[in-house]
Amino acid sequence: MTYQPPLTELQFVLQDLAGMGELAQLPGFEEATPDLVGAVLEEAGKLAGEVLAPINWSGDRAGSVYENGVVRTPEGFREAYSQFVEGGWNSLPFPPDYGGQGMPWLLATAAHEMWQAANLSFGLCPLLTIGAVDLLHTHGTDAQKETYLARLISGEWTGTMNLTEPQAGSDVGALKTKAERHSDAEHGDHYRIKGQKIFITWGEHDCAENIVHMVLARVQGAPAGSKGISLFIVPKFQVNADGGLGPRNDLRCVSIEHKLGIIASPTAVMSYGDNEGAVGYLVGEENRGMEYMFTMMNNARLMVGLQGVAIAERAYQQARAFAGDRVQSKPIAARVGTSGDGAVPIIQHPDVRRMLMTMKAKTEAARALTLVTAAALDRSRTEPDPAKKAAAQARVDLLIPITKAWSTDVGCDVASIGVQIHGGMGFIEETGAAQHYRDARILPIYEGTNGIQALDLLFRKILRDRGQASQALVEEMAADAVRLAAAQDDSLASLGKDLTGALKVLGDTTQHLAGQAAEDLNHAAAGATPYLALAGTVIGAWLLARGAEAAQSRLASGDGDPAFLKAKTTTARFYAANILPQAPAHATAVTTGADSVLELAEADF
Numbered sequence: 251m252t253y254q255p256p257l258t259e260l261q262f263v264l265q266d267l268a269g270m271g272e273l274a275q276l277p278g279f280e281e282a283t284p285d286l287v288g289a290v291l292e293e294a295g296k297l298a299g300e301v302l303a304p305i306n307w308s309g310d311r312a313g314s315v316y317e318n319g320v321v322r323t324p325e326g327f328r329e330a331y332s333q334f335v336e337g338g339w340n341s342l343p344f345p346p347d348y349g350g351q352g353m354p355w356l357l358a359t360a361a362h363e364m365w366q367a368a369n370l371s372f373g374l375c376p377l378l379t380i381g382a383v384d385l386l387h388t389h390g391t392d393a394q395k396e397t398y399l400a401r402l403i404s405g406e407w408t409g410t411m412n413l414t415e416p417q418a419g420s421d422v423g424a425l426k427t428k429a430e431r432h433s434d435a436e437h438g439d440h441y442r443i444k445g446q447k448i449f450i451t452w453g454e455h456d457c458a459e460n461i462v463h464m465v466l467a468r469v470q471g472a473p474a475g476s477k478g479i480s481l482f483i484v485p486k487f488q489v490n491a492d493g494g495l496g497p498r499n500d501l502r503c504v505s506i507e508h509k510l511g512i513i514a515s516p517t518a519v520m521s522y523g524d525n526e527g528a529v530g531y532l533v534g535e536e537n538r539g540m541e542y543m544f545t546m547m548n549n550a551r552l553m554v555g556l557q558g559v560a561i562a563e564r565a566y567q568q569a570r571a572f573a574g575d576r577v578q579s580k581p582i583a584a585r586v587g588t589s590g591d592g593a594v595p596i597i598q599h600p601d602v603r604r605m606l607m608t609m610k611a612k613t614e615a616a617r618a619l620t621l622v623t624a625a626a627l628d629r630s631r632t633e634p635d636p637a638k639k640a641a642a643q644a645r646v647d648l649l650i651p652i653t654k655a656w657s658t659d660v661g662c663d664v665a666s667i668g669v670q671i672h673g674g675m676g677f678i679e680e681t682g683a684a685q686h687y688r689d690a691r692i693l694p695i696y697e698g699t700n701g702i703q704a705l706d707l708l709f710r711k712i713l714r715d716r717g718q719a720s721q722a723l724v725e726e727m728a729a730d731a732v733r734l735a736a737a738q739d740d741s742l743a744s745l746g747k748d749l750t751g752a753l754k755v756l757g758d759t760t761q762h763l764a765g766q767a768a769e770d771l772n773h774a775a776a777g778a779t780p781y782l783a784l785a786g787t788v789i790g791a792w793l794l795a796r797g798a799e800a801a802q803s804r805l806a807s808g809d810g811d812p813a814f815l816k817a818k819t820t821t822a823r824f825y826a827a828n829i830l831p832q833a834p835a836h837a838t839a840v841t842t843g844a845d846s847v848l849e850l851a852e853a854d855f
């Protein structure tokens with residue numbers, strides 16, 4: 251199938267929910283005018299639909315290939331990446347002092363949705379690179395920025411994140427990679443890195459002339475655990491003083507993984523220091539590597555949440571097209587015999603419509619959440635008012651784990667429903683529906699499993715600040731619910747009342763968890779995942795209700811496509827009636843489910 255960039259939908263969320271117009275008033279974003287935003291989205295959509303989408307299925311069939319230490323990406327990937335670089339797309343959200351375009355992260359995030367939807371395997375390469383840029387721009391020295399940032403921002407060089415080792419997955423503090431201090435005339439003060447890293451996305455490939463690895467390692471004598479981890483820049487090719495490439499560093503790709511999905515994305519096993527040790531340069535101070543890496547990880551977690559939205563959109567588009575073309579059975583109301591005469595497209599059957607509406611509503615809710623989080627990120631970095639800046643950062647910290655976990659769960663769920671709508675053909679690879687499902691399955695796992703996101707939400711974002719950030723969000727949602735409930739339009743009033751009830755459930759459950767955590771952390775942790783699901787479900791309802799309100803306002807003023815705007819209210823009503831009722835069920839799992847979670851002895855499983 252072809253991929254159609256959802257430009258109208260993206261413009262609506264950017265302007266009416268995420269506040270692009272307000273962001274354009276902040277220092278540095280003055281050029282983000284509606285005309286420019288529209289032009290950027292349109293051109294990004296062309297790259298997605300005309301360049302990246304056509305090599306998605308073929309890339310999945312061929313995969314990346316490893317031979318004698320060299321990785322070759324599938325046919326068309328190198329050329330597509332060259333077009334990506336030549337178009338300046340990687341530089342979109344970065345500061346102009348190193349060649350960036352200085353656009354809001356909100357706009358870049360919307361553009362990335364289209365690229366990720368068109369080709370998730372391809373999209374992972376720039377996703378990791380922009381994380382490396384963000385990390386170095388925040389924590390690197392002036393010399394490091396001069397050496398690496400311009401080429402990473404342009405995309406000429408790509409970046410990676412090296413955390414995981416065979417014995418150190420989610421427990422990063424168990425890593426064994428070593429870093430020894432050295433100094434000589436050729437390299438100056440540096441470290442020699444020795445160890446192995448696994449699951450390194452785009453750790454080796456043929457699309458860029460250099461790969462800049464961001465590697466976590468332990469300096470000799472450092473404390474045990476995560477407090478003794480440092481962060482190092484370890485380039486594939488060392489960089490000469492004039493900026494040109496020098497000799498190959500002492501690192502190599504040992505192999506690439508054979509995976510369930512994202513098959514065209516080379517996931518490398520990397521070996522550092524087979525000989526004298528790979529030359530690495532310390533970022534910041536020793537033993538603060540995890541602190542610095544969280545800059546890159548938070549960026550990546552936002553973008554992985556976006557991948558959930560992207561794969562959901564792609565699966566929805568394919569299921570919608572299939573349902574419109576696939577003719578099967580008479581309409582329910584017309585069935586009087588067993589003849590096939592009078593068969594209709596399956597989109598006319600109520601249960602298929604229910605599945606399509608579920609896909610549509612969940613995708614739009616997750617998109618709104620992700621882009622609203624990106625807008626908060628922009629405000630946290632550019633807002634001149636210190637109080638507003640701090641509030642925006644608190645909002646980002648609160649929403650990142652929800653965005654990553656809830657949106658990727660949505661991606662898996664929607665991709666699965668897409669297979670179901672295809673019926674038996676969905677289980678056949680040639681239709682492409684199965685690829686979306688396979689690609690989606692990694693999203694709740696990498697960049698911190700969704701269970702870890704739930705624990706992060708509970709312990710770091712709810713309990714650590716005594717719920718101040720979450721309470722501020724609940725108060726904002728509650729104010730919107732009151733306004734909606736008082737609306738003259740019956741649909742908006744109903745949405746407001748439904749949201750009010752769900753917010754009470756969320757508030758009561760949050761208080762329960764806070765009290766439970768004070769008595770028994772294990773019991774509180776047992777409810778962390780359903781609590782995150784509860785929060786995501788309620789926030790999704792809030793954002794769709796706000797979208798319905800904005801759509802009604804646009805309809806009244808004659809601004810926009812009436813069919814698109816009317817569908818906003820219908821989608822919000824569907825969500826409130828069919829998905830939001832899951833909120834009390836999540837709450838029940840939080841408040842009464844811990845005992846049964848923890849009761850069995852290990853031998854009884």
